[in-house]
Amino acid sequence: MQSETANPLTLEEHRELGRELNAMNARLRELCQLVSAVYGPNNHASFTFLKTAESMERLCQDMQAQLTVDHPGYSVEKFYG
Numbered sequence: 001m002q003s004e005t006a007n008p009l010t011l012e013e014h015r016e017l018g019r020e021l022n023a024m025n026a027r028l029r030e031l032c033q034l035v036s037a038v039y040g041p042n043n044h045a046s047f048t049f050l051k052t053a054e055s056m057e058r059l060c061q062d063m064q065a066q067l068t069v070d071h072p073g074y075s076v077e078k079f080y081g
Helices: 011-039 044-070
Strands: none
Touching: 011 044
16 A cells, blocks of 8 residues: 555556556456467466456546646546556
């Protein structure tokens, strides 16, 4: 959890982190689809890939919410997806 005395990420740091997380999210989804296509949706590895991809989606949503807290009043839509 972020300490109340810690400085938030700057807008540029959020932009950079957003680019990185969006790229990771897209690649994770591709790999998830590949593993699921090869091994089937009921395979343990496929299931774990799906859960990991869902966690990445939640992380992007949480970071988008954090961005709006860190920089209220700025136009910051779609930094994280």
